[in-house]
Amino acid sequence: IKDYVDEGVSGWKGTRRAYDQLLEDITDPESEIEGVIVYSISRISRNLLILLTAVQLFEEHNISFFSATENLPQDRSSNRLMIAITGAVSQNQSDVNAVYVKDRLNETAEQGFFTGGRVPFGYTTIEVRDNSKKKKRKKLNVFEEEATVVSKIFNLCVYGTSGKGLGLKAIATHLNQAGLTHRGNRWTITSLGRLLHDTTYIGKRIYGKNRKSNSSADQPIISKNPSIISNSLFDKAAKELDKRKPSNIECKGERSNSLLTGILKCPYCNSNMIINTGKSGRYKYLSLIHI
Secondary structure (H helix, E strand, C coil): CCCCCCCCCCCCCCCCHHHHHHHHHHHCCCCCCCEEEECCHHHCCCCHHHHHHHHHHHHHCCCEEEECCCCCCCCHHHHHHHHHHHHHHHHHHHHHHHHHHHHHHHHHHHCCCCCCCCCCCCEEEEEEEECCCCEEEEEEEECHHHHHHHHHHHHHHHHCCCCCCCCHHHHHHHHHHCCCCECCECCCHHHHHHHHCCHHHHCEEEECCCCCCCCHHHCCEEEECCCCCCHHHHHHHHHHHHHCCCCCHHHHHHHCCCCCCCCCECCCCCCECEEEEECCCCEEEEECCCC
């Protein structure tokens, strides 16, 4: 007897480690599996197509299929019908539950309550009373210790340490050297880029921003929360990030501390002159590499 357990994984998903291993073992020419027992048919999958595909595989390899909570008929035609009906009911219930959960979370976001998941850096959650439903909900609240770092990040992006904005790599280096961590982790280009693009920091947390539906009733929801920075600072940071895109070559000179960057070009091939340094950075000179 061998157990195949996918702990904490939805029965709707078609890709599950233990489930996939079961199918692989069944198709193994040296397999000794004679039967498969599940707690309920929905444990194979709540997706009807995946369920029926698995049952067909069992039949092709002469493997008996049993449910501990459902009495499946022994004859093949009735067995197939029972599995199909039970699977269809399970999928329908899963679809209904998904719509209910989605509607509930939409309502939660529209009312300005926290919908769950990872709390954004700079915030914590507090319990508040939802008078309409007479129960407690959670809302985002500014966590001052982290909010100070958030403000510093946006200011470094826009103004840097000497009036000129810093890039993501330079900001990460500055913060890490100062011992300012991202909840115990070092700052990276990825974590900084995500933070600097997050409208939560101007009081607009977007719920469902990755939705792909074109339905007007299924659009992202803007949930209001306390802001940490001003709209003006957020917009300036967005412009700085846009300037630093690799495709935006027009702003190279503006970003550089060296004169004539992006201006001097080769008169023959129109390539940009490159700034090099000598004497450990004491001197700078322009050169050109022809390939």
